[in-house]
Amino acid sequence: MTSIAVARAYQQSFETHPYGTLAITNGALNALGDIVAQLTEKYNGPTRQRREWQYDIPRTLRFAAFGVGMGPVIGRWNFILERYLPLRSAKLPPGGGKAPVSLRALGKRVGADQLFMAPIGLAMFIGSMGIMEGRDASHIRRKYADMFAPALITNWQVWPLAQFVNFRFMPLAYRVPFQSSCGVFWTLYLSILNSREDQAQDRADAMRRSLEK
Numbered sequence: 001m002t003s004i005a006v007a008r009a010y011q012q013s014f015e016t017h018p019y020g021t022l023a024i025t026n027g028a029l030n031a032l033g034d035i036v037a038q039l040t041e042k043y044n045g046p047t048r049q050r051r052e053w054q055y056d057i058p059r060t061l062r063f064a065a066f067g068v069g070m071g072p073v074i075g076r077w078n079f080i081l082e083r084y085l086p087l088r089s090a091k092l093p094p095g096g097g098k099a100p101v102s103l104r105a106l107g108k109r110v111g112a113d114q115l116f117m118a119p120i121g122l123a124m125f126i127g128s129m130g131i132m133e134g135r136d137a138s139h140i141r142r143k144y145a146d147m148f149a150p151a152l153i154t155n156w157q158v159w160p161l162a163q164f165v166n167f168r169f170m171p172l173a174y175r176v177p178f179q180s181s182c183g184v185f186w187t188l189y190l191s192i193l194n195s196r197e198d199q200a201q202d203r204a205d206a207m208r209r210s211l212e213k
Contacts, residue, residue, distance in 0.1 A: 014173040022071035022176045029180035030067025033187025034060045040188060041195070059195075062132045063187060066125060071176060073124075077117050078175050085109045087167065101168060110163050118155050122148060129194055139201055146197055151190065158186070 013021040038060070042053045085108055089099040126147055130140035162182045170178045 010177075011173060018173075019072035019075055022075040023068045024071070025177050026071030026074065026180045027064045027068035029177070029184060030070075030187055031060050031064035033184040034063040034191045036184060037188040037191035037195075041192065059191075062129060063191065065132065066128050067180070069128070070121065070124065071180075074117075074121075074176050074179065077113075078172060081109050081112065081167070082172055085112060106164065106168055109167050110160055113163050113167075114156060114160055118159065119152060122151055122155065125190060126151075126194075133198065135201075142201060143194075143197055146200075147193060151193060154189065155186075 010021065010025075038055060085105060087101045087105050087109065089102065123144075126143050127140060130143050135143070162179070166175050166178050166182075
């Protein structure tokens with residue numbers, strides 16, 4: 001009963017304030033992804049790292065802020081896909097009812113999402129994280145050089161199937177939450193990747209400063 005009540009409350013909120021609802025939902029799930037990532041680093045990292053581990057609250061807040069900003073963007077993107085790449089023909093079948101979902105149209109929608117939105121979203125993630133971390137332009141460029149291509153290739157290995165299920169079976173109101181729920185594990189990956197890149201840059205900066213003395 002509780003889950004049904006939550007679903008109804010979410011649906012009502014989406015119908016009255018769609019972008020605000022998506023922002024809050026996506027922000028919360030992004031924060032959850034980083035919490036899982038930090039706990040994973042604590043319990044699965046090297047012994048020294050486990051001893052020195054401290055929970056990084058600002059890091060989770062950065063992921064939450066990114067999720068809040070991206071929720072309406074992804075929501076708008078789904079509205080655009082729904083309008084310009086419909087999955088069903090406008091013509092009703094002879095027997096009445098809904099037209100069947102076109103697998104060709106579904107493939108086009110997944111392709112558009114992965115070839116257009118995925119690179120944009122990843123680029124926004126790397127840039128916004130660098131800015132929120134207080135990195136300068138040279139550090140952010142290095143982030144792009146080190147992270148963008150590997151993360152995009154990994155994205156194309158895991159997300160097409162998830163988006164195929166999302167576009168095929170999820171109602172419009174639930175596509176961003178479904179994507180964000182699957183994205184908890186994707187956020188875990190990005191969070192760990194971003195943290196490792198930050199640590200590598202910090203070590204390189206420390207070494208350069210020691211050589212300059």
